[in-house]
Amino acid sequence: MAKKKKIEPLTGEALLQKVKTLATLSKTQKAKACGYYAVTKGGVERVNLVQFLQALIEAEGIALDKPVAERGRDRRSARYRISVQANGNLLLGVAYTKQMALQPGDEFELVLGRKHIQLKQLDPVE
Template sequence: MATKKKIEPLTGDALLAKVKELDTYTKEEKARECGYYTVTKNGVERVNMMKFYNALIEAEGVELDSNTSAQGRGGRAATYRISVQSNGNLLIGSAYTKKMSLQPGDEFEISLGRKHIHLKQVGADDEE
C-alpha cells in the first residue's frame, strides 16, 4: 500500500476552487482531496467532514457565530414576545436592551393603546 503524503487542508478561495474542480467526486472524496482527513495509528484514514464543512462555510463568508460577550455567554435570541409574569410585571430581557445599546438608568415614556404598549426613550431622537 503506497503511503500518501498528507497535504495541508485548503481554505478560502483555494478550497472553493478545488471543490468546484472535484464536482464529480463524493463529499467524502472532496474532503479527503482538500486535506480534511487524519491517519490513525493503525494506518486507517478518517475523513473529518465537520472541519471540511466549517472551512467551506467560512470560505463562503457565512458568519454563523454571533457577537457574544467577552465571557462567551450567548444566551437566548430575542423573540420579540414577552409574557406577563405572575406578579403582573412585564420583564424586557437583556437581549432587547443590548440590541438597543441601552444603559442602566435610561428612561422611557409608556403610552398605552387598545392592545399595545409603546416605549419611547426619553431624550432619544425620533427615528420613525
C-alpha cells in the first residue's frame, strides 16, 4: 500500500481561493482538501476542522484574539484599572508600560482632577 503524502495546510489568500473552488463540498471535505488533516498510527485520517476554520477566519482578516503585545506575561489583558495597594502605592503593570513604550527612569507629572488622576509624561532631560 503506497503512503499518501500529506500536503502542507493552505493559509491566507491561497486558502480562500481553494475554498471558493470547492464550493460544492462539505466543510470536512474542504478542510481535508486544503491540508487540514492528520493520519493516525492506524492509518485513519482525522480532519482538523477547528484549525481549518481558524485559518479561514484569519485569512479573512478577522482578529479574534488580542495581539500578544497587549497582554502581560501571564496573558491577561490590561483592564485599565488599578487599585491602591496596602502600603498606599499605585502600581502600573507591565501591560501598561509596554503599551506606552515606557523605559525605566521615565518621569511623569501627576495631575489631580476632581474624580481622576492623570499622568503627563515629562520630556526626557538630555
